[in-house]
Amino acid sequence: MKHLILPCALGALLLAGCGYDKTVLVDTVNDTEIVAGLDYKDFETAATEATNAILSSAKLRNVTPAGKTYVVTVGKVEDATPLNIDTSLVTARIEEALLNDERFVFSAVFADSASNRDQMVADVRTVRDNDEFDQSTVQQKGQLKAADFSLTGKIIARDVRRDNGGHQYEYYFQLRMNDLRTGTTLMVKETKVIKRTGENTHTW
């Protein structure tokens, strides 16, 4: 019986090390685990690269002279992957970064996704002429800002067979900044994330 104690203890230790038996909180700053699907690290990479491309675009800089704020809308960012991704996971980070630049604000009126529009903008205007309300506090007409720029894009995934039977997963984040005045695209940035797995890993 005694000769089994060490192996059992060793086995238990190993299993614990693998994290099979308890949930761990991931330290997102020092996390090195790679998953075959898309995870938070990939969204961060895509958003950071797109933000840097937006801020360094000469064409965008030419049409956004300082001293004025420009209204950006979050338009359609299509999820063309089988992974069912909420594309606002990428666009929200770009919004956060651009809001730190005093040139840009985001539209809460125009947006492709309902969660990026604020229904209250319309609701607070429905109480005009309602005599329960102090009319000096009700929003006046002629104040809403239309939009100057629009952010659109697409997320694409491909599953390519490797020679050894494994998978090469290719993910592409394409983001565009369009000028709504002229109807032209000012910037395109594609970020690719490529991952490889062995034969028996199934992601999708």
Add this chain to the structure above:
Amino acid sequence: MARVWPILALCLCVGCASSTTQVDTQNDTETTVSFDWRDLDGAASQLSQSLLASPRIGATAEKPALVVFDRLDNDTCQHLDTDLITQKIAEALLLSERFQVAATFGATRDDTIADVRAVRGNDEFDASTLQAKGNLRAPDLSISGKLTQRNVRRDNGGLRIEYFLTLKATRLSDGVTIWQDSCQVVKAVAEGMPVW
């Protein structure tokens, strides 16, 4: 018996380790039979350099050419979103001051351009922020093309997979093609290798 345990322990460790790896796209040598990310990057880069260097486009920084992307047919046996090619071309063209890309036509058109014009006459909006008429620009050049795949039998029973990407730029004012270029990627596999 004592020697078995370290080996068993090692096996367990390997068994639970994640087998997914992130590819360092700057220093990667593995090739697949598909038209994969490396081929997409290479083909798009080669053809966009060719287009940028074409003397017949006639675009200048003062009068840039506004480009729109038409059909790019995928005539391969693989699922491939051809936006993966056109958007890389767009990215390269936009870095040049001689080119602009249209957002009003084609697969990547932006519906918000129409949405912000639909609120004209809506008195909730500050009229000075509304988009005025007569500002949208119409395109000058249209880029279309085709990605073709051929599977050719080798003498040794293996297979050669040949990919051809052809792109052309049509001047929209008179409907003539003023630039066209192709690039090819050829891969070979041995007999009996499952390809797809």
